[in-house]
Amino acid sequence: MARATYREYLVAVSEPERTVDHAWRPDRFMVIVAHPDDADFGPAATAARWIDAGSQGWLVCCTSGDQGGEDPDADPLALAALREDEQRTAAGIVGYAGVSFLHQPDGALANDLALREQLVREIRTFRPDAVMATDPETLFYRDGGVNHADHRAAGLAAVDAVYPAARNPMAFPGLARSGLAAHRVRRLYLFWSERNNAWVDVSASLTRRIDALRAHPSQIRDLDGLTERIRTWAAEEGKAIGANAAEAFRVVVIDDDEDEGPG
Numbered sequence: 001m002a003r004a005t006y007r008e009y010l011v012a013v014s015e016p017e018r019t020v021d022h023a024w025r026p027d028r029f030m031v032i033v034a035h036p037d038d039a040d041f042g043p044a045a046t047a048a049r050w051i052d053a054g055s056q057g058w059l060v061c062c063t064s065g066d067q068g069g070e071d072p073d074a075d076p077l078a079l080a081a082l083r084e085d086e087q088r089t090a091a092g093i094v095g096y097a098g099v100s101f102l103h104q105p106d107g108a109l110a111n112d113l114a115l116r117e118q119l120v121r122e123i124r125t126f127r128p129d130a131v132m133a134t135d136p137e138t139l140f141y142r143d144g145g146v147n148h149a150d151h152r153a154a155g156l157a158a159v160d161a162v163y164p165a166a167r168n169p170m171a172f173p174g175l176a177r178s179g180l181a182a183h184r185v186r187r188l189y190l191f192w193s194e195r196n197n198a199w200v201d202v203s204a205s206l207t208r209r210i211d212a213l214r215a216h217p218s219q220i221r222d223l224d225g226l227t228e229r230i231r232t233w234a235a236e237e238g239k240a241i242g243a244n245a246a247e248a249f250r251v252v253v254i255d256d257d258e259d260e261g262p263g
C-alpha cells in the first residue's frame with residue numbers, strides 16, 4: 001500500500017462517522033402520535049423549523065391521554081379534555097395548522113382496521129408529503145426502558161395507513177366515494193428510533209419544543225429538569241452533524257425523487 005493511501009486510510013478509520021444536516025423539507029407534513037405531548041417530546045423542533053421555512057403541518061393524536069395520571073379516582077373524560085386543551089396550546093406554539101383527536105382509548109390503542117381508516121381519512125384530507133410517527137420497531141430503548149405499547153401501535157398504524165392504504169383507491173372505498181381520493185405520502189420520518197439515518201439541525205427552533213412542552217403542565221412535574229434533559233439530548237444528537245442541537249430520525253423514502261436522500 002502506498003504511504004499516502006495508508007495515511008488516508010488511518011485518517012478515515014480514526015475520524016468518527018460524520019454526516020450533514022438533513023435539509024430536505026416537505027411542503028406538507030403530518031405528525032401521527034398516540035398521546036397528547038408525544039409530538040412535543042418527539043419531533044417538535046423539526047416541525048417548527050419546517051413550518052418557519054414555509055411548510056404546513058398537521059398533528060393527529062390517536063388518543064387524548066385519558067390514562068395519563070396517577071389518581072384512580074380521576075375522571076378520565078375530564079383529563080382527556082384538559083390534555084386536548086394543553087395539546088392545542090402546544091400545537092399553536094409549534095405552528096401546526098391544526099390538530100385532530102381520534103378519541104381512541106389510552107393504554108389500549110390497537111393497530112386495527114378502525115384506526116387505520118381514521119388515519120387514512122386524515123392523510124387523504126390533509127395530503128401530506130411526509131408523515132412523522134414513532135418507530136414501531138422500537139420495543140426496548142438502547143439506554144434502558146420499554147417503549148409504551150400505544151407508541152408502538154400508533155407507529156405501526158401510521159405506517160400501514162401510509163402504505164399501502166392511503167394510496168390505494170380501492171382501500172376503504174367509502175372514503176373515495178365521499179371525495180377523499182387516494183394520496184401518496186412520499187416519506188416517513190420515524191422518531192424514537194434505534195436506527196437513525198438522518199439528523200435535522202434544530203439549533204434555531206429547540207426553544208419552541210421546550211415552550212411547547214411547558215404547555216403540558218398536567219404531565220410535567222419538574223419543568224426545569226426536563227428542559228435541561230431536552231437540551232442535553234438535543235446536544236448529543238447534534239454531535240452527529242456538528243450542530244448545537246439536532247433531532248434524529250429513521251427516514252424511509254417510499255417514492256424516490258430527484259431531491260436529496262436521507263442523511
Ligand SMILES: [Zn+2]
Binds near residue numbers: 034035037148151
Ligand atoms: Zn406517549
